[in-house]
Amino acid sequence: MAMFGPVASAPESATLPRSSDSPLVAPRDLRPEIQALRAIAVLGVVTYHLWPHVVHGGFIGVDIFFVISGFLITSHLLREVAKTGRIKLASFWARRARRLLPASLLVIAASFLATIAFAPASLWDQFDSEFAASALYVQNWLLAFNSVDYLAADNAASPVQHYWSLSVEEQFYVVWPLLILAGIGIAALVSRVSRRTAIAVVLTVVTGASLIYCVLLTHFDPAPAYFVTTTRAWEFGLGGLLALLLEKPRPGNPVLRAVLSWVALAVIVLTNFYYTSSISFPGYRALLPTVATALVIYAGVPDVRWAPSRLMGLRPVQWLGDISYSFYLWHWPPIILLPFVFDHGLTWIQRILILVASIVLAWLTKRFVEDPVRRARWLNRRTPYLTLALTAVTMIAIVVSTTTASTVKDAQIASTIAQNKSLTRSGTDCLGAAAVAPDNQPCVNPSLKGKLLPDAAAGERDWVIPPDRHCRTGVYSPKVLFCTFLKPTSQTNPIRIALVGDSHAEQWLPAVQIIAKQHGWGLDTYLKGGCPFSTVERADNESTSLGSCATWNNTVMQRLAANPYSLIITSEVTGSTFVTNPGETSQEAGVRGLVAQWDKVQAMGTEVVAIRDGPSLPRSVPQCLSGLHGDVAAQVGVCAGKEATALHPDPQVKAAQESGAGLIDLTEFFCQHSICPAVIGSVVVYRDNAHLGGTYSRSLAPYLGRQLTAYLADHPLKSHPSS
Numbered sequence: 001m002a003m004f005g006p007v008a009s010a011p012e013s014a015t016l017p018r019s020s021d022s023p024l025v026a027p028r029d030l031r032p033e034i035q036a037l038r039a040i041a042v043l044g045v046v047t048y049h050l051w052p053h054v055v056h057g058g059f060i061g062v063d064i065f066f067v068i069s070g071f072l073i074t075s076h077l078l079r080e081v082a083k084t085g086r087i088k089l090a091s092f093w094a095r096r097a098r099r100l101l102p103a104s105l106l107v108i109a110a111s112f113l114a115t116i117a118f119a120p121a122s123l124w125d126q127f128d129s130e131f132a133a134s135a136l137y138v139q140n141w142l143l144a145f146n147s148v149d150y151l152a153a154d155n156a157a158s159p160v161q162h163y164w165s166l167s168v169e170e171q172f173y174v175v176w177p178l179l180i181l182a183g184i185g186i187a188a189l190v191s192r193v194s195r196r197t198a199i200a201v202v203l204t205v206v207t208g209a210s211l212i213y214c215v216l217l218t219h220f221d222p223a224p225a226y227f228v229t230t231t232r233a234w235e236f237g238l239g240g241l242l243a244l245l246l247e248k249p250r251p252g253n254p255v256l257r258a259v260l261s262w263v264a265l266a267v268i269v270l271t272n273f274y275y276t277s278s279i280s281f282p283g284y285r286a287l288l289p290t291v292a293t294a295l296v297i298y299a300g301v302p303d304v305r306w307a308p309s310r311l312m313g314l315r316p317v318q319w320l321g322d323i324s325y326s327f328y329l330w331h332w333p334p335i336i337l338l339p340f341v342f343d344h345g346l347t348w349i350q351r352i353l354i355l356v357a358s359i360v361l362a363w364l365t366k367r368f369v370e371d372p373v374r375r376a377r378w379l380n381r382r383t384p385y386l387t388l389a390l391t392a393v394t395m396i397a398i399v400v401s402t403t404t405a406s407t408v409k410d411a412q413i414a415s416t417i418a419q420n421k422s423l424t425r426s427g428t429d430c431l432g433a434a435a436v437a438p439d440n441q442p443c444v445n446p447s448l449k450g451k452l453l454p455d456a457a458a459g460e461r462d463w464v465i466p467p468d469r470h471c472r473t474g475v476y477s478p479k480v481l482f483c484t485f486l487k488p489t490s491q492t493n494p495i496r497i498a499l500v501g502d503s504h505a506e507q508w509l510p511a512v513q514i515i516a517k518q519h520g521w522g523l524d525t526y527l528k529g530g531c532p533f534s535t536v537e538r539a540d541n542e543s544t545s546l547g548s549c550a551t552w553n554n555t556v557m558q559r560l561a562a563n564p565y566s567l568i569i570t571s572e573v574t575g576s577t578f579v580t581n582p583g584e585t586s587q588e589a590g591v592r593g594l595v596a597q598w599d600k601v602q603a604m605g606t607e608v609v610a611i612r613d614g615p616s617l618p619r620s621v622p623q624c625l626s627g628l629h630g631d632v633a634a635q636v637g638v639c640a641g642k643e644a645t646a647l648h649p650d651p652q653v654k655a656a657q658e659s660g661a662g663l664i665d666l667t668e669f670f671c672q673h674s675i676c677p678a679v680i681g682s683v684v685v686y687r688d689n690a691h692l693g694g695t696y697s698r699s700l701a702p703y704l705g706r707q708l709t710a711y712l713a714d715h716p717l718k719s720h721p722s723s
Contacts, residue, residue, distance in 0.1 A: 031300070032312045032317075033296055033297060033299070034068055034071075034321070035312070035317065035321030036296075037268075037293060037321070038064075038065070038321035038322075040061075040064070040265075040268060040272075041060075041061030041064040041065055042061065042324045042328065044058035044060065045058045045059065045062065046327070049332065049335055050346075050351045050355060051351065055273060056273060056274070056276040057273060059277075060268070060272060063289050063293070066165075066232060066235035067235055067238055067242075067293040067294055068239060069172065070172075070176075071239030071240065071242050071297055072239070074180075074243035075243040075246075077176070077177055077180050078180075078199075081195065081199075086181075087180060087181055087184075088384075089177055090383075090385060093388065094385075094388055095384075097387050098373055098379060098380075100169075101391055101394070103325065103329055104166060104329055105398060106365065106369060107330060108131055108134055108135055108163075108398055109398060110333070111131070111159040111333040111337075112131050112402060114159065115127050115131075118340045119159075121626050122460050122620075122623055122626045124406070124409050125410065126158065128403070129402075130142065130158040131398065132402045133167075134163035134166075135395045135402070136395060137163075137166065137170040137171065139164045139167040140167040140229060141228065143164050143227045144224035145224070147226070147227065156623070157336055159333035159337055160333070161332070161336075162328065167229075168227075168229050168232050171229045172236050176236065179203065180199055180202070182202050183198040183201070183202040183203070200244050203237055204237075207233070207238060210232075210237060211237075214232070214286070218231065218284075219283065225282070226281060226282065231282060235282075238291070238294055239294065242294050242298060245298075246297075252299075254302035254303050254304050254307075255302070255304055257298075257304075257307075258302040261295070261299035261307060261308050262308055264293070264299065265292070265296060267288060268289055268292045268293065323359070325370070326361070326362035326363075326365035326366050329362075329365070330362055331355070334357065334358070335354060413454075413461060416455050429443070430445035430448060431681050432681040432682075432683040432695065432699025433669045433681065433699040433700045433702075433703060434681055434702075435681030436669055436680055443681075448682040452679065453682055453684065453695055458622075459621065459622030459625065459684045460622045460687055462684065462693035462695055463687070464506055464510050464691075464694045465483075469483060471527055472506060472527040472528065473528035473529065474528075475528075475530045475531075477528075477548055478548040478555070480526060480552060480555045481527070482524060482525070482559075483524065485516075486521065486523040487522045488521055490520055493719045494719055494720075494722070495519070495522065496522035496523075496566055496720060497516060497521050497522065497565055497566055498526060498560070499512055499523070499524075499525045500533045500556065501526075501532060501570040501572050502528060502529060502531050504572055507571075507692040508611055508700075508704070509525065509697070510701070511698060511700045514705075515701055518705070522722070530549070530573075531552055532572035532573075532590075532593070533553065533568075533570045533572070534572070534590070534593035534594050534597050535593045536578050536593025536594075537549050538576045539576075539578055539579045539580075539586070541576070553597070557597070557601075560601060560604065560606070561604060563720075564606050566717040566720050567606065567609065567717055568601050568606055568607070568608050568609070569610075570608065570610050570652075571612070572652065574613040574649065575616060575648040578651075587651055591651045591654045591658065594651055594659070595659045598661050599659055602659065602660070602661070606718075607661075607662065609711060610652040610663050611652075611663075611664045612652060612653060612664065612666070614647075614667070614690070615676040616648065617641040617678060617686060617690065618689065619689055621686040621689060622684065622686075622687070624639035625679070625684065639679075640675050640678050641675075641678075642675065643671040643674045643675065646671070646676045647667065647671065662708075664707045664708060664711075665707075666700060666703060666704065666707075669700060681699065683695050683696045683699060684696070
């Protein structure tokens with residue numbers, strides 16, 4: 001998955017949900033400092049998305065808006081409680097729906113149509129699920145799930161990925177008034193506790209619990225921590241507690257407040273440039289921009305000539321804050337979709353045009369969609385349930401449309417994959433790896449001309465293991481997942497083998513399964529994303545700091561020792577850096593870790609065979625092929641990679657020499673004449689840019705089996721019956 005933001009799984013996208021200018025907001029709430037904060041947040045996030053190397057930490061704009069929302073909405077609810085003693089939930093939710101949903105649902109619909117027109121078909125299924133999740137305002141939970149799902153970790157950023165924060169916002173609107181009602185209920189039950197005190201206690205407990213959970217989850221599992229509502233609730237709570245504090249006249253000397261405002265604004269600006277996408281966020285680091293935002297609101301507009309209020313009150317600043325909601329809804333989709341139109345990354349001119357167009361669209365949406373619906377008398381004067389009903393119908397219509405499109409595409413993909421398996425099982429000449437086998441040249445099959453197996457739309461789902469098998473441990477988990485694919489056919493001399501390692505070991509399973517079945521071997525798997533079968537960890541893997549890879553390796557070794565196999569087949573991704581000892585290179589550390597691990601296995605009487613890793617192409621092959629609109633021949637020049645850059649030094653090569661383990665090298669089946677094609681023998685080689693598709697992996701079985709048999713001729717397997 002593409003992702004995107006302050007951690008590897010966090011996207012470079014952030015929606016800034018708007019939280020004022022609704023019928024709930026009294027004129028006194030349209031305060032210049034809040035509008036200025038919106039403008040700062042808007043500029044930060046947009047420039048971060050358009051020029052991420054200029055404004056490294058612009059993603060904090062989301063946190064600024066969460067604090068503003070907490071402050072304003074809590075202020076509205078407290079005034080309603082003070083006036084009536086209760087909260088009309090249906091009316092509150094209806095006002096929020098009229099204010100926020102028309103623009104957001106419009107952008108979802110427009111993005112959906114643009115996706116069909118411009119995005120590669122291979123991405124429709126993923127995008128459609130995100131359209132539906134965004135329409136239902138659960139996008140943040142979908143992204144959180146995908147961030148820990150290794151199979152979805154390389155998902156491309158969708159045109160509505162930025163709706164994750166709007167989803168958090170809407171969930172806040174549902175829960176927050178209920179918490180305030182809980183405070184009212186506590187005050188009614190405990191006579192000595194005032195309503196204000198009870199509400200303050202409830203909000204303080206929720207805010208504190210959320211902050212603690214945020215810090216802990218960001219440390220131990222940063223990928224989902226970026227998205228889930230529970231790690232962001234404290235930011236709304238901070239604004240809510242500030243609203244309680246400012247129910248009374250604002251204390252403090254105007255001069256001190258002016259100084260405080262300048263310092264807080266400086267902190268916000270500096271974090272926009274100081275924070276980077278490499279940090280774990282939100283966690284404790286989110287305290288800096290959120291507390292600074294609260295301090296700007298607290299300082300207000302002090303009556304001091306040199307205070308920042310004059311700057312904040314400038315008309316362009318106020319206007320930009322006024323259109324910020326629609327601005328952020330519109331700016332992200334073209335960033336994602338236009339590269340598909342131009343078939344290259346965005347240029348500076350195109351980025352500037354996106355900026356200008358987004359501002360224009362935001363103003364038009366504010367003028368002709370947001371304000372008319374918000375002020376519509378026929379809605380405001382009727383029961384709030386009418387607004388809620390219309391909202392539900394619109395949301396359902398979008399979900400049905402996207403789901404229908406996804407269902408149709410799923411049916412087409414299922415048909416393609418079924419036809420693909422039929423061809424591979426029938427022994428079609430020159431299919432896949434057979435087309436480049438050195439002893440099979442020249443190899444030409446006219447019936448395959450113009451065919452693509454699977455087609456580009458199905459390429460990303462050409463699994464080596466069906467996702468529902470759950471055979472690979474996620475990057476952050478130390479849990480060992482064990483799967484049995486075959487049992488030995490011989491009861492008297494059973495041979496059991498295991499495939500162990502990361503996702504680049506997993507990609508060989510279809511070929512290994514064919515070989516094992518031919519020999520009557522049992523076959524199990526021990527797989528973990530991003531984790532090589534080694535005593536040395538990758539320095540470029542976030543799981544290293546959490547210890548999950550080391551724990552997983554230790555547990556696997558214990559299981560192998562307790563129940564030895566006849567053969568371990570392994571592989572690992574190349575191009576990684578490893579944790580080194582003093583005076584040691586990364587490559588040397590990688591070799592050392594493999595040798596140490598393999599020596600332990602061989603001491604058990606188990607043979608070890610490593611498969612050299614394949615190429616890593618510059619871009620996703622299915623997405624690249626989708627952009628060629630069926631021109632299979634064009635893939636040679638457009639989607640292929642150069643061998644010099646696609647193949648990386650593999651520590652397994654030297655480790656095999658030092659340990660005496662076997663090494664299988666199938667490079668000739670990936671690269672020919674210094675080029676590594678994306679399609680070989682009419683088969684799409686990769687499911688993304690570096691992981692083999694199941695079809696091509698199966699086509700490699702005869703050649704993998706040939707090298708494995710040659711090694712085993714000198715290293716016969718010993719029977720290790722399962723205990």
